Amino acid sequence: MSSKSIITQWVEFFNAGNASALSALYHSRGVKEFATGKKIDGQKNIEDTYRQEFSRAKMVCIVDRMLASDDVVTLEWKDPLGLRGCSIFKIVGEVIVHERVYFDELSFLRTHKLPLPKV
Numbered sequence: 001m002s003s004k005s006i007i008t009q010w011v012e013f014f015n016a017g018n019a020s021a022l023s024a025l026y027h028s029r030g031v032k033e034f035a036t037g038k039k040i041d042g043q044k045n046i047e048d049t050y051r052q053e054f055s056r057a058k059m060v061c062i063v064d065r066m067l068a069s070d071d072v073v074t075l076e077w078k079d080p081l082g083l084r085g086c087s088i089f090k091i092v093g094e095v096i097v098h099e100r101v102y103f104d105e106l107s108f109l110r111t112h113k114l115p116l117p118k119v
Contacts, residue, residue, distance in 0.1 A: 003091040004068035007075055010089075010096070014061045017054040023047030027095040035102045057112040081111050 006025060013022040023046045026032075032040040032049070040049050053059065064084070065076040073089045085103030089096050109116055 001094050002068070003071060003073050003089070004066060006091055006094060006096065007066065007068070007073045007089055011061050011063060011075070011077075014050075014059070017059075019047050019050035019054055022050050025096050026099075027092070027097045030095065030097050030099075032099045032101065034105075035100070036105060056114060057108075083108055083111060 010022065010025055013025070023043050026043045026046050028043045029041070030043055030046060032046050040046050060079045061075075061077045062079060063075065064078050065074075067074045071091050073091065075087045075089065076084075077086070078084045083103065085101065087102070088100045090098040106116065108114075
């Protein structure tokens with residue numbers, strides 16, 4: 001399966017809110033890292049995080065642009081509420097080993113009327 005096909009599946013599972021299928025695309029020791037410094041290690045923790053996120057907000061990933069090479073895919077996305085972001089995926093052996101996410105988390109929280117982090 002090509003790296004682009006894997007991320008196309010990722011978008012499909014994300015939009016379905018399927019944390020289990022989504023996390024299965026990651027390596028057992030995969031890492032999801034945010035530009036803010038937050039880091040999630042391991043497939044199980046990634047699944048738990050997606051499950052929690054899907055329970056608190058309806059999220060939709062609309063592909064704006066996807067650029068793929070053999071082992072790296074850059075996904076620029078938007079959602080129906082006007083939020084935009086970008087994820088860069090490193091893929092090895094048909095699984096995601098690393099994802100780096102860039103988006104405005106405060107805008108996300110405000111848009112979904114979720115509590116803001118305490119400073």
